[in-house]
Amino acid sequence: MKEININTPLTLDKVENLKAGDRVYITGTLYTARDAAHKRLVESIKEGKELPFDVKNSIIYYVGPSPSKPGEVIGSAGPTTSYRMDDYTKDLLNLGLKGMIGKGKRSLDVVKSIVENKAVYFAAIGGAAALISKSIKSSEVIAYDDLATEAIRKLYVKDFPAVVVVDSEGNNLYNIEVQKYKK
Amino acid sequence: MRKIRVEEITKEVRKMCIKANCDLSEDVLKQIENFKENEKSPIGKDILEKILLNADIASEKQVPICQDTGMAVFFVEIGDKVNIEGNIKKAINEGVRQGYKDGFLRKSVVKDPLIRDNTKDNTPAIIHYDFVEGDKITIYFAPKGFGSENMGKLKMLKPSDGIDGVKDFVLDTVNKAGPNACPPLVVGVGIGGTMEKACLLAKKALFRDLNSYNEKKHIKDLEHELLLKINDLGIGPQGLGGRTTALKVNVETFPTHIAGLPVAVNLNCHVARHLTVEI
Numbered sequence: 084m085k086e087i088n089i090n091t092p093l094t095l096d097k098v099e100n101l102k103a104g105d106r107v108y109i110t111g112t113l114y115t116a117r118d119a120a121h122k123r124l125v126e127s128i129k130e131g132k133e134l135p136f137d138v139k140n141s142i143i144y145y146v147g148p149s150p151s152k153p154g155e156v157i158g159s160a161g162p163t164t165s166y167r168m169d170d171y172t173k174d175l176l177n178l179g180l181k182g183m184i185g186k187g188k189r190s191l192d193v194v195k196s197i198v199e200n201k202a203v204y205f206a207a208i209g210g211a212a213a214l215i216s217k218s219i220k221s222s223e224v225i226a227y228d229d230l231a232t233e234a235i236r237k238l239y240v241k242d243f244p245a246v247v248v249v250d251s252e253g254n255n256l257y258n259i260e261v262q263k264y265k266k
Numbered sequence: 267m268r269k270i271r272v273e274e275i276t277k278e279v280r281k282m283c284i285k286a287n288c289d290l291s292e293d294v295l296k297q298i299e300n301f302k303e304n305e306k307s308p309i310g311k312d313i314l315e316k317i318l319l320n321a322d323i324a325s326e327k328q329v330p331i332c333q334d335t336g337m338a339v340f341f342v343e344i345g346d347k348v349n350i351e352g353n354i355k356k357a358i359n360e361g362v363r364q365g366y367k368d369g370f371l372r373k374s375v376v377k378d379p380l381i382r383d384n385t386k387d388n389t390p391a392i393i394h395y396d397f398v399e400g401d402k403i404t405i406y407f408a409p410k411g412f413g414s415e416n417m418g419k420l421k422m423l424k425p426s427d428g429i430d431g432v433k434d435f436v437l438d439t440v441n442k443a444g445p446n447a448c449p450p451l452v453v454g455v456g457i458g459g460t461m462e463k464a465c466l467l468a469k470k471a472l473f474r475d476l477n478s479y480n481e482k483k484h485i486k487d488l489e490h491e492l493l494l495k496i497n498d499l500g501i502g503p504q505g506l507g508g509r510t511t512a513l514k515v516n517v518e519t520f521p522t523h524i525a526g527l528p529v530a531v532n533l534n535c536h537v538a539r540h541l542t543v544e545i
Contacts, residue, residue, distance in 0.1 A: 084309070119382070146333065147334075147374075148333050148372070149333045149335060149371060150370045150371075150372065151370070152327075152329065155329075158329060158330065158333065158372070159324070159329050159330040159331070159332065159333040160333050161333050161334075163334065163413065164446050166446065186446070186448065186504065187413075187444070187445045187446035187505065188444055188446060188505075206445070206504065208313055208320075209332075209413060209448040209535065210317065210320070210332045210448050210535055210536055210537050211319075212320070212330060212331065212332045212333040213320050213323040213324040213327065213329050213330070213331060214316060214319055214320040215320075230384075231373065231384055231386070232333075232372055232384075246506065256506060257445055257506065259507075260307065260309065260502065260507025260508075261444075261499075261501055261505070262500065262507075263307070263500065263507055264307055264310075264502055264509055265499060265500030266498040266500065
């Protein structure tokens with residue numbers, strides 16, 4: 084497995100360098116959004132309103148963290164299951180979203196849109212939330228505060244660990260690896 | 267009659283909420299360690315190592331193992347020689363309220379499934395009561411995350427579908443869940459009863475320790491066979507390939523109708539939180 088350090092913003096040249104199966108360590112800015120925030124983001128797009136952050140060349144992390152203990156940057160913060168965001172994903176990819184971090188399968192439609200828009204889907208380890216939090220260095224709610232855990236946060240991360248699952252050519256690590264171990 | 271004050275129940279529930287979410291239980295830990303030794307996939311083995319490392323960090327810092335600290339599910343067995351002084355339902359919900367607040371656990375419950383406003387204290391809990399002999403109350407608790415809960419299924423099989431129908435349905439459910447339910451999984455299967463009883467049995471199966479077996483030999487054999495077959499699917503840790511797709515299959519059964527064979531599958535992720543307290 085190739086190991087690659089990437090810095091945000093996630094520009095096209097960086098995306099094209101990533102292949103399904105690569106292990107990445109991300110440094111820079113991630114925006115958090117899950118179900119309720121996605122619904123609002125896409126409603127805003129449809130109404131022609133400005134979004135709370137610039138989606139172009141950005142990475143969205145599907146997460147709803149647990150509350151931070153006093154003195155901590157954030158609580159436990161592992162990925163949530165991605166398919167629930169599938170209905171909203173195309174609209175964001177069309178605006179230039181380049182990366183998504185979550186866990187689990189994506190719809191064929193989303194994979195098609197990932198290829199068309201030259202983007203990438205990463206998986207982080209679901210349930211390794213305390214470990215993942217160690218790579219989050221700052222966290223600030225920038226929108227939808229009323230959604231509590233589902234609010235949009237701007238995170239600064241250092242060496243955030245993830246794996247490329249769907250690359251910009253549509254290769255899918257879930258399909259490739261499972262075949263090797265199936266009996 | 268033995269008197270039990272509801273304050274005592276609240277106190278225990280509060281503690282259970284925090285402990286179950288921050289300390290990976292011993293049986294799950296051991297099973298992950300066992301499977302790790304035999305995992306052939308390098309990606310899979312690395313993931314199992316990270317899962318164990320994560321459990322260490324969570325326990326040491328007393329933070330949640332997983333950010334999805336679940337919806338609080340309880341099975342409560344009340345002895346027939348127990349006199350509860352007060353309202354047990356309120357007492358359990360108060361314990362959840364306190365535990366999720368004091369333990370910095372995530373509040374993941376919405377008041378209405380369609381309007382979706384957060385209740386902000388993780389109540390109401392889901393509570394199932396049962397009445398047994400004795401002078402004790404036993405509280406079984408599992409905070410249930412929804413990555414895995416969403417992948418559960420129920421099927422009303424025909425009696426002629428038999429045991430092969432049951433096996434096919436369980437395997438199909440796990441296969442369709444793939445990476446989504448955060449494997450390695452614990453698979454809870456409920457067979458028999460009515461539609462809702464099968465679901466309850468599947469849920470109850472997830473409360474059992476991973477080193478336990480069903481007392482009936484043919485069901486114990488089924489648990490064993492299903493585990494082998496599930497691990498032949500190749501899904502592996504986090505669905506990224508490997509031989510560790512499930513850590514355990516627990517099956518519970520109940521008498522059913524001459525016309526039916528209900529089967530429910532309730533999946534749990536590798537955190538597989540479950541805790542029991544006797545009062």
